Amino acid sequence: HLSCQAGVVLTASHNPPEYNGYKVYWADGGQLVPPHDQAIIEEVNRLDYTDICFDEKSDLIKIIGSEVEQAYIELAKKRLMAEAIGVDQLKIVFTPIHGTSRVMIPKLLQACGFEQVHLVEAQCMPSGDFPTVKSPNPEEAEALSMAEKLAKEVNADVFIGTDPDADRLGVGVLESTDEFMQAVVDDTTYTHRWPIESNEPSYTKEVKARELWDTIINFVKNPFTKKAKFDFEAFYEATYEAQRLMDDLVELELEAIDRILAKVEADTEPDYIKANEIQTWKLLQDFGKRGRRTGLGFTAIADTIAAIGLKFDSDAALLAIDEIMQTKFRAEFDSSIDMAIERGAFKDFDPEIENQSEFVQMMQEEFPDIYERMMTHGRRNISISTVAPTGTLSMLAQTSSGIEPVYLTHYKRRRKVNPNDPNVNVSFIDDLGDSWEEFDVYHPKVKEWMDVSGNKNIDESPYTGATAPEIDWVRRVEMQALVQKYTTHSISSTINLPNDVSEEKVGEIYIESWKKGLKGITVYRDGSRSGVLVSADDKKKENKQKDVESLEDLANSVTVSYAPKRPRKLECDLVRFQNDYEKWLAVIGLLDGKPYEIFTGRMEDAFNLPSHINKGWVIKEKSDDGESRYDFQYIDKEGYRVTIEGLSRSFDKEFWNYAKLISGVLRHGMPIAYVVDLIQDLNLYDENINTWKNGVGRSLKRYIPDGTTVDKKCPNCGDPAGLVYEEGCLNCKSCGHSKCG
Structure with a gap:
């Protein structure tokens, strides 16, 4: 709009408070991309810091006014697909998460015709301390929790949040x-x-x-009874119609791409800016038309086998699965071939190429009727079926997942209870005196078997001996090979093995899988990852082992540390942060350069220090009445020492107590990264205290040594060993993800 060659944005964003963010934008309005980014970095590295100077030329400075905002709004309105979205009906919740978008986004939405916009008022106040969130990253669910809550209250269609400098967006919708x-x-x-x-x-x-x-959900009639029978006719009909629906979805996607392309091509931006976007959408459109790829899957095969009274890895189960997969195969291909007759085959269908496929060769040999029809008429979809993990869907349906066996028939859970409640059964009382009730949680279909059969003995259920850790892995490989035979696309499958499995056994599994021609196989060894479900039997063994440990052994496993004696005068840093809508100050006492104690208070009265003061000393003194007090001393601009007596004058008693606890942890040498985690994990009842703890946590993060690793996965790439602290920020060595504050 202003015909600039480049732009620079200085932003506090969510960097540590002492830093500004520096972002460079190119002539197209977007952030730098290669090769320009590298060229600028090389120029920066070439210069010495002393070479950087600026001659004031006021005629080169232009204050951006409302005309730029209006130009942006007009451009956005041109890009809006108003009819497709239904702007007059869409109900939106928006939060700027204490950032700059509070100024622009509501104006933009209103100008575009969105009439039902609700703002998260508590997060509309600009604040570099972001008092209502742990971190203002809109891609994290916690940052949008207040928006989600408001969306539920007003029954919104969508809730939206931006990061502080409004160059990232998080969007959520409520479950329907x-x-x-x-x-x-x-x-x-x-x-x-x-x-x-x-x-x-x-x-x-x-x-x-x-x-x-x-x-x-269920194609088994009279499940878990002697009359149980799989309804192949109903399964065929449902699969046939489902494949037609899958092709309809492809058509809807192609229609959506047509609308997107028309909108992009109608935009007034230069062609060179639109070229990549247009090329990408046309490529997707072309592949969609040429192949019309679908992936019709299924779930709950283990529950189906149990419902007809068979063990998952038995010979009879494999025969039943084979018949089910044949039925699915026939229905899918009959449907796709019929659609080819009605609507036309996929664009790239070529009988000569088809005959080179091992899958098609199998069809010719075992399903000649389907093969002949397909070679005559073609089929509508290049690929038809898949076996997806279906984890979320299976949880919703309360079934086993995909082709996986049931992981556990049951496990134990605990809940804290009121011992005076006559309706609860107190299983045990812990060391803190809290009462707990322990109860069994059953796999939903195991519970159904118990209800139908009237038998509460799980050992007699069709699931016993057929759970993931129990089944024969050889049969597991055979079963996957059988399912793969009738599946045109990928398969998700995991073999679960006991903790003490040998490397040789794992090797045998992979070799056997290769011999069977499997597309892929995953092996999971029990205990190789923490946090998964633990069987009730394993829990009993674990508790029994703990019971036999002697108190002496337990005592010897605990290391006692002694805090170094506090000198009368400690160096300290001052860190300012926001607690709710109040400005607060943290005074962090340092011993040998490491945090030793922390004081916090409101920036008023004695604590209303000059903004340039960020260091000083905390001095422990005795008052006339013999009580200890802490004074703060700093050097003013003229070099004089200024002492403020009684830091605690501005302290709220409750905050003071929490700070004393944190100081105690610091003095005994807990690594700062763990101290920060401890603070952030505190579950405090009052929102004002929670925002205070977030401020304290951010204040201490700056002292975490660079290179400190954390026992967490990167939220972006999932690398369990990628996150390290650098200058108080968590950065991922693998993907570059960064989180500060």
């Missing part, structure tokens, strides 16, 4: 499955709508929720 699931539980009717969230949908259809649920 609650209404249907409640109807399933209540055995009532549910109304299908399209569009789903529209107040005036174009199409509606009322269904019995429980009947639809049973159709989707």
Whole structure:
């Protein structure tokens, strides 16, 4: 708009308070990309710091006014697909997370016609301390928790948050499955709508929720009884229609790409700016049209086998799975071939190329009728089926996952209870005197087996001996090979092994998998990752082992540390932070350059220090009445020492007590990274105290030594060993992800 060659933004963002962020933008308005970024860095490195100087030329400085904002708004309005979105109906919750977008985004939404916009007022106050969040990164769920809460209160369609300098965006939508699931539980009717969230949908259809649920979830009639039988006819029909639906979804995606391309091409930006975006969408469109790839999967194979009374890794189970997969295969290909007749085959269908495929050769040999039809008419979709992990879907459906066996039939959970409640059963009382109730949690279908059979002895269920740690791994490989035979795309599968499995055994599994022609296999050794479910039996063994440990052994495992004696006068740093809407100051006493104690108070009265003061001394003195007090001393601009007596004058008693506890931990030498984690994990009842603890945590992070690693995965790339502290920020060595504050 201003025909600038480049732009520079100085931003506090979420950097440590003593730093500003420096971001460079190119002529296209976007942040630097290669090769320009490297060229600028090389120029920076070439210069000596003393070479940098500026001659004031006021005629080169232009204050950006409202005309630039208006130009931005007009450009955004041109890009808006108003009809597709339905701006007059969409209900939005927005939060700037204490950042700069509070000025612009509400104006922009209003100008674009969004009438139902709700702001998270508590996060509209600009603040570099971000008092209501641990970290103002909108890609993290915690940062958008207040927006999500408001979205639920006002029944919003979407909630949006930006990072402090408004160059990153987080978007969330509320789950829309609650209404249907409640109807399933209540055995009532549910109304299908399209569009789903529209107040005036174009199409509606009322269904019995429980009947639809049973159709989707269960193809076994009379499960867990002697009359149990898999309904192959219903399964075929559902699969046939599902494949048609998958192809319809491809068509909807292609139509959406058409609209996107039309919008981008109509934009007034120069062609060289739009070129990459247009090329990307056209590439996606071309691949979609040429292949019309789908991936129809399934879940709950283990529950299905158990429901018809078979063990998961038995010969009979493998035969049943083979028949199920053949039925799925026939339905999918019949549907895709019929659609090729009605709608046309996928663009790249070529019989000569098809015949080179091992999969098609298998079809010719074992399913000649389907093969002949396909060679005559083609098929609608280049790839049809897959076996996905289906973890979330399986949790929603309360079934086993994909082709995986049930991991555990049951496990134990605990909950804290009121011992005076006559309706609870106190299983044990811990060392703190809290009462706990222990109860068994069963896999949902195991519970169904118990209810149907009336048998509470799990050892007699079809699941016993057929859970993930128990089944024969050879049969597990055979079963995956069988499923893969009828699947055109990828398979997700894991073999679970005991903790003491040998390397040789793991090697045998991979070799056998290779011999069977598996596309891939994953092996999980019990205990190789922490945090997974533990079986009830393992828990008993663990507790029994702990019981036999002697008190002497336990005492010898604890290291006692002694805090170094506090000198009368300690150097200290001053760190300013925001607690709710109040300005606070942290005085951090240092011993040998490391935090030894911390005091915090409001920046008022004695604590209202000049802004340039960031260092000083904390002096421990005796008052006339013999009580200890802490004084603060600093050097003013003229070199005089100024002493303020009684730091505690501005202290709130409760905050003072928390600070004393933190100081005690610091004095005994706990690594700063652990101290910060300890503070952040405090679950305090009052929001004002929670924002205070966040400020204290940020104040101490600057003292974490560079290179300190943390026992956490990178939230961006998942590397368990990638995160290290650098200048108070957590940076990932693998992907460059950074989180400060």
